[in-house]
Amino acid sequence: MLVSREPVDRDPLSAALRPPIDETEEEKAHRLADEEAAKRVSLAIDEAIKLEDKQRKKRRLVRLLLLGQSESGKSTTLRQFQRLYTPNAFREERILWRAVIQLNIVRSIHTILDALNDIRRRDVYPSSTYTSDPDSDSESENHVSLPYHLEELRRRLYPLHHVESLLIAKLVPPNEHEATTLGVGGSNSVNGNVPYYGNSYPPSSHAFRHQEVFVRPGAAWKLRTSGRPQSAGTTGQETIDESQTVLHHCCPDMIALWQDHVVRQILRRRKIRLEESPGFYLNDLNRVTSLTYFPSDDDVLRARLKTVGVSEYSFHMEAGPETGTEWRIIDVGGSRSQRPTWVPFFDDAIIFLAPISAFDQTLVEDRSINRLEDSVLLWKEVCSNKLLAKVDLVLFLNKCDILASKLKSGVRLAKYVRSFGDRPNEPEVVEKYFKSKFSAIHREHSPIPRKFYGFCTSVTDTTTTGGIIASVKDMVVREHLRASKLL
Ligand SMILES: Nc1nc2c(ncn2[C@@H]2O[C@H](COP(=O)(O)OP(=O)(O)OP(=O)(O)O)[C@@H](O)[C@H]2O)c(=O)[nH]1
Numbered sequence: 001m002l003v004s005r006e007p008v009d010r011d012p013l014s015a016a017l018r019p020p021i022d023e024t025e026e027e028k029a030h031r032l033a034d035e036e037a038a039k040r041v042s043l044a045i046d047e048a049i050k051l052e053d054k055q056r057k058k059r060r061l062v063r064l065l066l067l068g069q070s071e072s073g074k075s076t077t078l079r080q081f082q083r084l085y086t087p088n089a090f091r092e093e094r095i096l097w098r099a100v101i102q103l104n105i106v107r108s109i110h111t112i113l114d115a116l117n118d119i120r121r122r123d124v125y126p127s128s129t130y131t132s133d134p135d136s137d138s139e140s141e142n143h144v145s146l147p148y149h150l151e152e153l154r155r156r157l158y159p160l161h162h163v164e165s166l167l168i169a170k171l172v173p174p175n176e177h178e179a180t181t182l183g184v185g186g187s188n189s190v191n192g193n194v195p196y197y198g199n200s201y202p203p204s205s206h207a208f209r210h211q212e213v214f215v216r217p218g219a220a221w222k223l224r225t226s227g228r229p230q231s232a233g234t235t236g237q238e239t240i241d242e243s244q245t246v247l248h249h250c251c252p253d254m255i256a257l258w259q260d261h262v263v264r265q266i267l268r269r270r271k272i273r274l275e276e277s278p279g280f281y282l283n284d285l286n287r288v289t290s291l292t293y294f295p296s297d298d299d300v301l302r303a304r305l306k307t308v309g310v311s312e313y314s315f316h317m318e319a320g321p322e323t324g325t326e327w328r329i330i331d332v333g334g335s336r337s338q339r340p341t342w343v344p345f346f347d348d349a350i351i352f353l354a355p356i357s358a359f360d361q362t363l364v365e366d367r368s369i370n371r372l373e374d375s376v377l378l379w380k381e382v383c384s385n386k387l388l389a390k391v392d393l394v395l396f397l398n399k400c401d402i403l404a405s406k407l408k409s410g411v412r413l414a415k416y417v418r419s420f421g422d423r424p425n426e427p428e429v430v431e432k433y434f435k436s437k438f439s440a441i442h443r444e445h446s447p448i449p450r451k452f453y454g455f456c457t458s459v460t461d462t463t464t465t466g467g468i469i470a471s472v473k474d475m476v477v478r479e480h481l482r483a484s485k486l487l
């Protein structure tokens with residue numbers, strides 16, 4: 001009965017799909033063939049949807065925040081990400097870093113020339129029998145005038161003042177004059193800028209402020225430095241500029257100054273360790289001042305340019321299985337005055353950089369604060385922050401290369417960190433010690449338990465950093481996926 005079949009056919013779709021009652025064998029064969037074809041199309045559509053879904057997932061956004069005190073290596077870590085995952089863009093931009101490298105060189109030389117203002121008898125005659133009177137109120141009697149050959153070098157290196165002005169004009173916009181008058185530089189900072197004092201150097205090293213050039217977020221400084229013909233992979237001849245020409249001519253004098261034994265003595269006495277300072281190129285002067293100089297990957301990673309503000313670098317992976325994934329890496333200024341700018345970005349995975357080589361240094365912006373202590377306090381703050389309770393924290397105990405050379409040169413950690421006790425003053429022991437301390441803070445101060453990811457790094461080193469960054473990237477992606485599945 002028609003009525004009794006009604007409930008079965010209430011679904012209009014079933015009714016429409018039911019084969020006609022009076023279907024012939026030939027019609028049935030056609031229908032089945034059509035249905036088979038439709039099934040294949042449907043399967044293909046399903047596959048396409050799945051693929052698109054997969055690709056959409058692949059295009060997911062991963063946000064990573066870089067934190068740590070100034071000079072801890074945040075911007076360098078960002079450059080490593082760029083070098084590894086957008087190699088073409090990184091290569092294209094290398095030439096733009098030449099101006100920064102030139103400025104770093106000029107400032108290293110000015111740091112040395114500044115130190116020559118304070119020359120003592122024992123710097124010139126270290127093995128002489130003359131001994132100063134330690135009880136003397138004034139050491140003025142120990143001051144001697146600069147040896148002629150150094151006076152001469154200083155005179156011949158005078159054009160570097162002009163180069164410095166050119167470079168600042170190139171890197172810093174005209175209305176940003178504070179960019180060159182920010183902060184008080186350290187005794188071993190190559191970024192310390194010797195201000196212009198007419199034809200002579202300032203009378204006393206205390207009489208001026210060391211200053212560091214900084215850039216604001218965005219590509220403005222890169223645009224300003226890109227006003228010349230340039231292309232990666234060329235000989236570099238067509239990128240010659242005035243600064244490079246002057247540096248090239250001054251090269252022999254800069255080398256003579258850097259290798260001079262009196263200079264070395266003065267630097268040693270004043271504890272100025274240029275080799276361990278950011279932006280150090282004095283051992284590569286012949287190469288980096290050549291007229292055909294084109295910065296290498298390593299040179300770009302070693303360049304020092306301070307960050308002020310927050311810079312968000314967004315890129316799509318150009319290589320590897322994550323190709324297409326969008327990454328946003330947020331790089332912030334690390335000096336104390338910059339730290340309030342970090343807060344709005346407290347919702348991502350974080351790489352925290354602690355430069356453990358700085359255990360015997362103080363902050364550039366506050367000479368009364370030890371840099372290691374500042375890092376530890378900052379790490380504690382980040383670990384205990386409730387807003388960050390669910391955020392994965394990755395710790396980079398950075399500048400391990402400098403740590404190793406510092407320990408090797410005889411600097412003892414126990415002198416600065418009493419709790420280190422009489423453990424061997426070896427890099428591996430020190431690294432392990434710091435790792436356990438930072439790990440304990442993480443464990444004790446995290447509002448809820450979370451995994452500790454800690455690495456000993458030298459982020460300027462391309463060989464070791466590649467692997468570490470790849471593991472961090474995998475971990476961040478994995479956690480990111482896990483979190484989105486939980487949602
Ligand atoms: N030798 C060595 N130098 C490093 C290492 N990490 C960073 N540097 C250098 O230290 C300097 C400072 O690094 P940056 O990445 O500019 O530091 P930052 O944390 O961004 O500093 P701010 O922008 O002031 O917050 C640069 O010249 C780097 O090349 C390292 O592991 N070893």
Ligand SMILES: [Mg+2]
Nearest residue numbers: 074075306307
């Ligand atoms: Mg920076």
